[in-house]
Amino acid sequence: xxxxxxxxxxxxxxxxxxxxxxTIHAYALCILLGIVAALWLTSRRWKARxxxxxxxxxxxxxxxxxxxxxxxxxxxxSSPDAYFGPNGDLALIxxxxxxxxxxxxxxxxxxxxxxxxxxxxxxxxxxxMDAAAPGLLLAQAIGRWGNWFxxxxxxxxxxxxxxxxxxxxxxxxxxxxxxxxxxxxTFLYESLWNLAGVALLLLLDKRFKFRRGMLFWxxxxxxxxxxxxxxxxxxDDAEMITILGxxxxxxxxxxxxxxxxxxxxxxxxxxxxxxxxxDSVYLPGRAPVEEPTEEAKDAEGAEPAxxxxxxxxxxxxxxxDAAPSQGEAVPSPAAPSQGEAASSVAAPSxxxxxxxxxxxxxxxxxxxxxxxVDTEEPATDVPADPLRAEEAEKNRSQD
Numbered sequence: 466x467x468x469x470x471x472x473x474x475x476x477x478x479x480x481x482x483x484x485x486x487x488t489i490h491a492y493a494l495c496i497l498l499g500i501v502a503a504l505w506l507t508s509r510r511w512k513a514r515x516x517x518x519x520x521x522x523x524x525x526x527x528x529x530x531x532x533x534x535x536x537x538x539x540x541x542x543s544s545p546d547a548y549f550g551p552n553g554d555l556a557l558i559x560x561x562x563x564x565x566x567x568x569x570x571x572x573x574x575x576x577x578x579x580x581x582x583x584x585x586x587x588x589x590x591x592x593x594m595d596a597a598a599p600g601l602l603l604a605q606a607i608g609r610w611g612n613w614f615x616x617x618x619x620x621x622x623x624x625x626x627x628x629x630x631x632x633x634x635x636x637x638x639x640x641x642x643x644x645x646x647x648x649x650x651t652f653l654y655e656s657l658w659n660l661a662g663v664a665l666l667l668l669l670d671k672r673f674k675f676r677r678g679m680l681f682w683x684x685x686x687x688x689x690x691x692x693x694x695x696x697x698x699x700x701d702d703a704e705m706i707t708i709l710g711x712x713x714x715x716x717x718x719x720x721x722x723x724x725x726x727x728x729x730x731x732x733x734x735x736x737x738x739x740x741x742x743x744d745s746v747y748l749p750g751r752a753p754v755e756e757p758t759e760e761a762k763d764a765e766g767a768e769p770a771x772x773x774x775x776x777x778x779x780x781x782x783x784x785x786d787a788a789p790s791q792g793e794a795v796p797s798p799a800a801p802s803q804g805e806a807a808s809s810v811a812a813p814s815x816x817x818x819x820x821x822x823x824x825x826x827x828x829x830x831x832x833x834x835x836x837x838v839d840t841e842e843p844a845t846d847v848p849a850d851p852l853r854a855e856e857a858e859k860n861r862s863q864d
Contacts, residue, residue, distance in 0.1 A: 535574020587751025620649025
C-alpha cells in the first residue's frame, strides 16, 4: 500500500551553474533580475513625472553598489554568529552569493548613493524616492526567490498543502526536524505580499499623485506591516531583542519601529500645502532652461520688421522748438509770394503784443503746431524791450 504524500512546494535541485571556472549562482541572478525590473519600472515613472531621462542611470551607478554593500553589512551585524561567533568565519562576509542581504541596510545605503547622484544633478531626493518606491518593492518580490534556490530563510514546520520541502542534507535543515518535514515558504509569502504592494502603490499614486516622498513612506509602511508577521514565522538564527518583556527577532522590532515612523512622516507630509514648486523634481534654481524652438526663433526675427512704420503713415513731426546745434546753419525763411501776404502773416510773439497796433489788426492767429500748414516768420526778429512793451500798453489803455 503506497503512502500518501502531502501536497507541497519542492525545492529546486540546483542553485547555479558553471561556465568554465566561473560559477553563476541562482541567488545572484534573482537579485540582478530584480534590479533590472526596478530600473525599468522606475524609468517609466520618472519620465512620466517630468524627470530627465539620463538621470536614472546616473542614480543607478551610485545607488546599486551602495545598496548591495549596505544590505550585506546589515545582514552581517544583525546575524553576527556566523561571522564573529565561536565557529564564525570572517571570510564569509564578502560571499554574498551564499545569501544574506538585509533590506534595511540596502535601502539606507541605497538612499545615500541616490542622494549623491541627486545633488550632482540638481534633483530632489524625495521626488526620486517616490518614482522608485514601486520598483524597490518589485525588486524585493523577485529577489526573494533567491532564498528558494538556496533553501534558506523558511518558516516553522507546517502541514499546509503549500508547505515547502527542504532537503534533509541541506546545511539549513533544522537538526531537530524529521526528514520530510514541511516548512512555511516565507519567501513566497513575502514575494506575493510585495507584488500586491506594487499594484496597490501604483493604483494609489494614480489616484492621488503623491509627491514630496509620500509614496516612498507609504511603501515603507506597507512593507513593514507584512514583514512583521512574516518575520515572526521564520526559524533561522537571528538576534533576539527583549522590549517591555517581549522577546522577538531584531527584524521584527526594526519593522515595528519603521512602520510607526513611516506612518507619522506620511501624515505630516499629507498636511503640508502642495504647490508647483514642491511638486517639481528639480532643486530650486537647478531646473534646465528650455531652448527656443525654430518656430520661436523665426517669430522673434520677424518682430523688428513688424515694428517699422507701415506704408502711408506720416513720419513723426520734427520738434519746431529744438535749437540748432552749434555750427548748424539756420535756414532763412522764404519770402511770401504775391497774394499770400494778407493770409500768411506770422503771428506776433507775446513780448511784441501791443507794440504795433497795425500788426495786431492785420495779423491773424498762427496755426497750431503740427497742423500741416507752413508758417513763415518775419525776416527780422525785433529784440524784446520791456520799456517799449510797457509804453505800448499805456498807449493802448489811453485809446
